[in-house]
Amino acid sequence: MQLAGGEKKIQALFCELSRADQSITPRFEKLWNRAQTTNPVRSFSRSVAIIAAGVAVAVACSMALWLRFKSVETPPSVVKKTESISTPVEQKILVASNPKKQKRVTRQKKSKLVVTREPIALSRWQSPTAILMESPSNALLKMPPQLDQSVRELESFLPTEVKETKQ
Amino acid sequence: MQISELKAELEKLHDSSFGWALSCCRHDAAEAEEVLQTVYLKILEGKARYGGESKLKTWLFAVIRKTAASERRRRLLRMMKPLGGTAAVFNSEPAAALERSDLQRRFQEALKCLPRRQRETLHLVFYQDLSLREAAQVMGISIGSARRHYERGKERLREALDGKESQYAVGWRRKENSGAVL
Numbered sequence: 001m002q003l004a005g006g007e008k009k010i011q012a013l014f015c016e017l018s019r020a021d022q023s024i025t026p027r028f029e030k031l032w033n034r035a036q037t038t039n040p041v042r043s044f045s046r047s048v049a050i051i052a053a054g055v056a057v058a059v060a061c062s063m064a065l066w067l068r069f070k071s072v073e074t075p076p077s078v079v080k081k082t083e084s085i086s087t088p089v090e091q092k093i094l095v096a097s098n099p100k101k102q103k104r105v106t107r108q109k110k111s112k113l114v115v116t117r118e119p120i121a122l123s124r125w126q127s128p129t130a131i132l133m134e135s136p137s138n139a140l141l142k143m144p145p146q147l148d149q150s151v152r153e154l155e156s157f158l159p160t161e162v163k164e165t166k167q
Numbered sequence: 168m169q170i171s172e173l174k175a176e177l178e179k180l181h182d183s184s185f186g187w188a189l190s191c192c193r194h195d196a197a198e199a200e201e202v203l204q205t206v207y208l209k210i211l212e213g214k215a216r217y218g219g220e221s222k223l224k225t226w227l228f229a230v231i232r233k234t235a236a237s238e239r240r241r242r243l244l245r246m247m248k249p250l251g252g253t254a255a256v257f258n259s260e261p262a263a264a265l266e267r268s269d270l271q272r273r274f275q276e277a278l279k280c281l282p283r284r285q286r287e288t289l290h291l292v293f294y295q296d297l298s299l300r301e302a303a304q305v306m307g308i309s310i311g312s313a314r315r316h317y318e319r320g321k322e323r324l325r326e327a328l329d330g331k332e333s334q335y336a337v338g339w340r341r342k343e344n345s346g347a348v349l
Contacts, residue, residue, distance in 0.1 A: 006325055007293075013274040014293040020271075021186045024196050028181040031200065032174065035207035 168217055173210065176223055183295055187228050190290040191235035193279065198242075202235045209234065221304055228291070228305040277327035285320030288313055 168176075177184070184206075188199035206227070209215040215230045217223060278286055284306065291302035303313035 007321065010289070010321065010324060011293045013271065014290070016268075016271050017275070018186055018294055021189055022182055025182055025185045026200055026203075028178045031204045032177075032207055035204050035211055038204075038208060 168219070170211075173217065177207070177210070177227070180224055180227060183224070184227060184231060186294060187290065188231050188235060190287065190294070191232055192239075194275070198238065199235075202231060202238050205238065206230050206234050222301065224295075225297070225301050225304045228295070228297075229307065232287070232305060274328060277324055280327060281320055281323055284308075284316045285323065288316040289320045289324065292317060 185199060185203055188203045188206075189196065192198040192202060206215065209230065217226050220226075278289075281289070287306060288299075288302055291297045291305055292299065297305070299313050299317060300310050302317075303310045306313065308316075
């Protein structure tokens with residue numbers, strides 16, 4: 001590169017600077033050997049740190065997703081009942097063919113869906129201890145009585161002779 | 168390239184590499200040493216590989232520049248931490264220990280005042296004797312940008328030196344004529 005007068009002055013100053021720098025330059029072998037000795041520990045610790053950070057992020061994400069879905073989910077028995085009765089909101093969600101659009105619609109209407117499901121679920125709610133209140137004679141009590149049933153039952157108690165004479 | 172061959176080449180370039188590392192670290196010798204050691208470590212680990220697309224010197228200087236930038240960022244983060252008190256170790260100025268002419272001292276001060284890109288371009292051209300194309304490769308910019316930084320840097324350096332020279336002359340004259348004024 002051709003240098004003008006001003007540039008020559010700058011170059012001379014840079015030359016002087018490089019001479020000064022050379023006096024403080026550390027030996028190549030010193031730096032090279034130090035790099036060789038620090039090699040395994042540093043790379044190991046860095047990779048371990050990266051893996052640990054990745055695992056921590058993955059665990060945190062999965063926990064957050066799990067908690068979110070858990071809070072949205074209703075008990076399975078109630079869900080089965082509500083699924084058969086499809087509300088207009090649900091129908092709209094099911095109709096949406098585009099997966100991206102469907103996702104968006106689902107996100108937007110999720111809260112609405114929960115609100116509509118709740119009254120249905122409440123109206124069909126059954127106590128979990130209702131089974132304990134049931135008895136084997138419930139069916140008999142609910143059945144209408146048959147004609148002549150009581151007479152036939154009485155007959156079964158009568159002695160056989162009486163039965164024969166009757167016949 | 169075999170590691171033994173590369174080592175021999177790196178040894179040849181060691182002085183100029185350290186000079187470039189010094190320039191990237193604002194003339195902090197301890198920091199430059201750490202940067203150069205990290206560069207050698209990257210080469211040993213295979214994180215920095217010479218593909219042969221450019222000159223070895225150009226490639227090495229680009230690696231040094233990137234490493235110095237990342238070290239600078241790391242240092243800043245360390246300084247932001249309340250208990251990161253290691254910064255004082257690197258504040259030594261070995262350059263000050265050297266006997267330098269006034270002009271050289273003023274030149275270094277002027278160089279420090281320049282924007283980073285301009286300073287780097289001037290260093291690569293004048294100190295490392297690289298062409299503008301090679302300087303652009305090292306800095307990862309276009310040759311047009313490198314030329315612009317070179318021209319502007321040269322202009323600003325000249326202005327700074329002239330300004331400081333005139334200030335120095337005025338100050339000297341005042342000192343000389345202080346008795347006459349009183």
